[in-house]
Amino acid sequence: MDLAAVVRRLEIDKLYADYAHCLDADRLEEWPDFFTEDCAYRVTSAENVEAGLPLGIIYATSKNMLVDRVMALRRANIYEPQRYRHLISGLRIEGSQGDALDVTANFLVVRTMQDGAMTLFAAGCYIDRIVRREAGWKFARKDVVLDSRRIDTLLALPL
Amino acid sequence: MDLAAVVRRLEIDKLYADYAHCLDADRLEEWPDFFTEDCAYRVTSAENVEAGLPLGIIYATSKNMLVDRVMALRRANIYEPQRYRHLISGLRIEGSQGDALDVTANFLVVRTMQDGAMTLFAAGCYIDRIVRREAGWKFARKDVVLDSRRIDTLLALPL
Amino acid sequence: MDLAAVVRRLEIDKLYADYAHCLDADRLEEWPDFFTEDCAYRVTSAENVEAGLPLGIIYATSKNMLVDRVMALRRANIYEPQRYRHLISGLRIEGSQGDALDVTANFLVVRTMQDGAMTLFAAGCYIDRIVRREAGWKFARKDVVLDSRRIDTLLALPL
DSSP states (O other): OOHHHHHHHHHHHHHHHHHHHHHHTTOGGGGGGGEEEEEEEEEEEHHHHHTTOOOOSEEEOSHHHHHHHHHHHHHHOSOOOOEEEEEEEEEEEEEEETTEEEEEEEEEEEEEOTTSOEEEEEEEEEEEEEEEETTEEEEEEEEEEESOSSOOGGGGSOO | OOHHHHHHHHHHHHHHHHHHHHHHTTOGGGGGGGEEEEEEEEEEEHHHHHTTOOOOSEEEOSHHHHHHHHHHHHHHOSOOOOEEEEEEEEEEEEEEETTEEEEEEEEEEEEEOTTSOEEEEEEEEEEEEEEEETTEEEEEEEEEEESOSSOOGGGGSOO | OOHHHHHHHHHHHHHHHHHHHHHHTTOGGGGGGGEEEEEEEEEEEHHHHHTTOOOOSEEEOSHHHHHHHHHHHHHHOSOOOOEEEEEEEEEEEEEEETTEEEEEEEEEEEEEOTTSOEEEEEEEEEEEEEEEETTEEEEEEEEEEESOSSOOGGGGSOO
16 A cells, blocks of 8 residues: 555545535535436435345436435425534545445444434444545545434435 | 655544544554644534534633533543444545645534443534644644534533 | 555555445445454444443444344344444554554544435444455544434444
8 A cells, every 4th residue: 555545545535534524514505516427316225236136225326316316305494403413434445446445334323302302213234436636635425324224215315 | 646645644534543543442642642732623513514604512721621511521531331433435635735634524523322222423524624733644634523413411421 | 755655555544435435325234354363353443442341332243244234234123224424534543463553543423314304313433454465455443423312222333
């Protein structure tokens, strides 16, 4: 492992830290910018993944669809009383395909309601493919694999 | 990013790991040593921060005030039956001011009672300014921004 | 800190990420391979550690005993409806003894049941000794120190 590989590793750490920050700070309008134009974004369950089922619960096949999703969310929620906090750890570079990297990481999202009640909102792993663009690393594919198969309506939220 | 920048990044990781360890190991007497003499330490809510309210729930403007707080805590709690565990992730260097660095990170604190009951105790983010001293990186400012606005009395504890 | 030390640090990060992945992906048969042949694996409580009690709740003194444990687990559980997710953070290199390193880290394990119910399953810290072998870093000793002293029967699971 040379310095270039070390720097790349830290860049990828930063990608996930920035991604979590974007969501937790409710800057959803910036969320699609973490993806390539022709990205695939999917929320699915570990059960589906293990069964080899290709279609997830939520499926977007372009950055534009993510933009639409955020706009829909903003229209639906005049006031958002809860907060989300992402903890991401265990980041692994699984392999590479050309200039793309396959990366996985564990995540936990904790939700805090306005009255202070805290709940475990979601846990699972990301199975991602990232590519380097001029503006930095982007998600060409992001599979959000939930440990639960009961998918809450709130999972319309970006994870 | 050169080797010096990489090393600095790992040093900052270490600062937060050491900080979490100090609190979780109940070595509260060592906690003020993570701060500069003229530090500012504040516990506040995300709601306050967004409203631009300057005063937090807890406010200390020197390391000595932190020392006093620990002494008060030790006097108040003859026996402490619960344990806390900090998970810190998503560390980001947001910018620099002279030799100071602005750093943010997400945190989750889990509390375990003696009977084994576990609860989500606090979640939020740190908004910090750190400076390098001879003894290593210190917090010149630490804002503990809680996702909840209901502040438990136990938040007298260092976070 | 030179490049070799930086690389070593990232290798150790990777060891813990791989370890968490192995357990969360239910690849228990690969779990013993994270240990040396003459390893010591112990699950204990923080209370025991502070009292200086040497024997933990679960104690294995060789990799073979870990293999046996996994086989016993597989026989006992025909079907495993729950999922576990490890969040590991705050990794610290505490010191070294010859070519061995003493490493600690915080962990949180979240359990998700098939119906979607999520619970805090375990929190605590690892107190480990790792050594480098040809196949990479291995645990020569792993103490899983739980914050709780009420040990659930499910703690037969590798942590």
